[in-house]
Amino acid sequence: MEKDFEDQEAIKKLKSLAEDIRFCMYTTYKNNRIDSRPMTTQEIDNEGNVWFFASRNSEPASNNGESVTLIYSEPKNNTYLSISGNAGQVHDEAKKEELFNVMSKAWFPEGKDDPDLVLIRVVTEEAAYWDATSSKMVVFFSMLKAALTGTTPEGGDHGKLNLT
Template identity: 45%
Template structure:
């Protein structure tokens, strides 16, 4: 039951933003991040992305499967990081099921593009901050903390495991 709750938090926060900074590691270049749109989040919490099979990130994933995804929605004051293991998947059924016209921008031949491959990220741990109360409520909490010397209540913060 706990894992279902954690997956629900992950899905809710990541689906509301859709685009994350996808960070990989290369022994030669160190950390590398790039914005990537989330194609699908499955019920088991796995996150799926489209990419070019010959991109630097696929080489990095082939050598080091650990990745970090960072989702941010400053307008709602919500933030999510996901640590997980990435793998390259060439699955025609999923390519078709998760495809959207937006992907066609990078892959004009659609799911038939020979460079098109999927990245599956299996989450291991996530950390989130959710202060989605109105900015007035957050500001009031901060001002109250200044006056009382207490710590302001800026919403929920937790680390969750999968």
């Protein structure tokens, strides 16, 4: 069923989906090439911005003001999310302190003060989701029923998340 969300409800839905999945493919388009790399979401803030840590010399750290797409996928739960926005480095020591955790230390052993650590914020411009939280068995029987009856299977909820 198509169900769009607006403003604060859209941010709430975005946060609930992305924070449950946590890992995304951070996708850029440069020189007629699509590049994707896995990234760990540190936070979705109250404005719908997505926060990451990255290595200073990495490709994501060089995306100041550039368009990116974040693709979240949790096939086990039939949940998918696509976020498009603009990425940029943010120099905010308090935010680094707030977001840094034990898992971050695995990548940045010197801690929040690691000179290689940069903070990236993706300002969300568009987002869409697909959420069929039914079990795999329910999804399978929905597809089987559709195949036998010549109809389209019930695909769960999907829609746009309009944050502004």
